[in-house]
Amino acid sequence: MPGALLTIDLGAVAANWRALDAKSANTVETGAVIKANAYGLGVGPVGRALQKAGAKTFFVALAAEGVVLRQAIGPTARIFVFSGYMQGDESAFDEFDLTPLLNSADQVVRYLTHRHGAEYGLQLDSGMNRLGMESPELVSVIEHFPAIDPVLTMSHLACADEPEHPQNLDQLTAFNEMAATLTSQQSSLSATGGILLGADYHMDITRPGIGLYGGEPFMDARPVVTLSLPVIQTRPVAVGESVGYGATWVAPRPSTIATVAGGYADGLIRAMGSNASLYAGDTRCPIVGRVSMDLITVDVTDLAQVPASLDILNTTQTVDVLADAAGTIGYEILTSLGNRYQRVYKD
Ligand SMILES: *Cc1c(COP(=O)(O)O)cnc(C)c1O
Numbered sequence: 001m002p003g004a005l006l007t008i009d010l011g012a013v014a015a016n017w018r019a020l021d022a023k024s025a026n027t028v029e030t031g032a033v034i035k036a037n038a039y040g041l042g043v044g045p046v047g048r049a050l051q052k053a054g055a056k057t058f059f060v061a062l063a064a065e066g067v068v069l070r071q072a073i074g075p076t077a078r079i080f081v082f083s084g085y086m087q088g089d090e091s092a093f094d095e096f097d098l099t100p101l102l103n104s105a106d107q108v109v110r111y112l113t114h115r116h117g118a119e120y121g122l123q124l125d126s127g128m129n130r131l132g133m134e135s136p137e138l139v140s141v142i143e144h145f146p147a148i149d150p151v152l153t154m155s156h157l158a159c160a161d162e163p164e165h166p167q168n169l170d171q172l173t174a175f176n177e178m179a180a181t182l183t184s185q186q187s188s189l190s191a192t193g194g195i196l197l198g199a200d201y202h203m204d205i206t207r208p209g210i211g212l213y214g215g216e217p218f219m220d221a222r223p224v225v226t227l228s229l230p231v232i233q234t235r236p237v238a239v240g241e242s243v244g245y246g247a248t249w250v251a252p253r254p255s256t257i258a259t260v261a262g263g264y265a266d267g268l269i270r271a272m273g274s275n276a277s278l279y280a281g282d283t284r285c286p287i288v289g290r291v292s293m294d295l296i297t298v299d300v301t302d303l304a305q306v307p308a309s310l311d312i313l314n315t316t317q318t319v320d321v322l323a324d325a326a327g328t329i330g331y332e333i334l335t336s337l338g339n340r341y342q343r344v345y346k347d
Pocket residue numbers: 033035082155156190191192193207208209210211
């Protein structure tokens with residue numbers, strides 16, 4: 001029996017990478033962030049597609065993700081690890097040629113002691129207070145290691161999706177001041193949002209993630225995912241009958257209800273409830289009643305014919321639209337996409 005089908009358009013991923021690359025000068029390198037299994041879409045196929053499009057530098061959150069990526073894309077690309085040099089990961093860095101973005105004086109000391117001569121980057125905190133060294137810590141690191149020689153110095157913006165937010169400029173200034181106190185082969189400040197803030201934010205290499213996968217704030221992104229859920233059965237429901245847990249929806253007219261295979265166990269967040277719809281081609285069919293673990297009930301009364309499957313992600317109801325319905329962000333919809341879906345990749 002054909003199950004739920006998640007179609008991932010690798011041509012769109014590559015086109016989004018090229019479009020983001022075109023937003024910065026030719027001298028600026030465009031990297032690719034493919035942490036969390038490429039935002040849920042599959043680190044192997046996505047990594048290879050981006051490499052083919054021209055990406056030479058990749059970023060992951062954890063060393064374990066870097067190992068999987070290295071096996072998928074081979075030896076030539078650079079792979080940076082945001083969490084830096086974590087205890088227990090030492091052999092992964094050696095065996096799979098990963099480069100840590102060192103976050104603290106403690107990580108710097110352990111790395112320079114254990115892995116003398118190997119490349120590393122430094123992560124600075126310019127105001128987000130999440131990862132990286134603040135100015136006093138950086139000063140003391142430079143004092144202890146005057147020959148410190150990172151291949152990359154980076155920081156991350158907290159508010160880049162809000163172009164008018166004053167913290168963007170504050171962080172840019174703080175980063176430039178800190179970066180000026182050491183020499184580094186490359187510097188990097190911007191994820192997708194920062195790329196859209198303009199040239200001051202581009203530095204030597206950018207780090208887009210969500211924009212590659214079709215999400216805001218890159219409004220010109222090509223949608224990447226389509227998700228079709230098979231209809232298991234349909235039933236007529238009389239006026240006054242209810243549908244689903246809690247009997248929250250009561251039929252106001254004689255209705256036809258389709259039950260599709262997909263639910264919150266597949267990352268179709270329960271909170272989206274009846275704010276979201278499924279689609280038969282271009283025709284919107286509202287969700288009725290509660291989203292359950294494996295099933296969603298849909299009002300298909302207005303369809304002349306009920307198709308074998310209905311779409312919950314398409315070019316109309318994108319990850320951001322579905323996220324709005326659930327009170328969350330596109331990132332969470334993507335990274336929650338379930339592992340019961342059959343994933344199909346198209347070029
Ligand atoms: C996730 C992440 C990115 C990518 O951010 P997007 O908003 O998805 O483009 C870049 N840099 C760091 C440090 C990150 O954690």
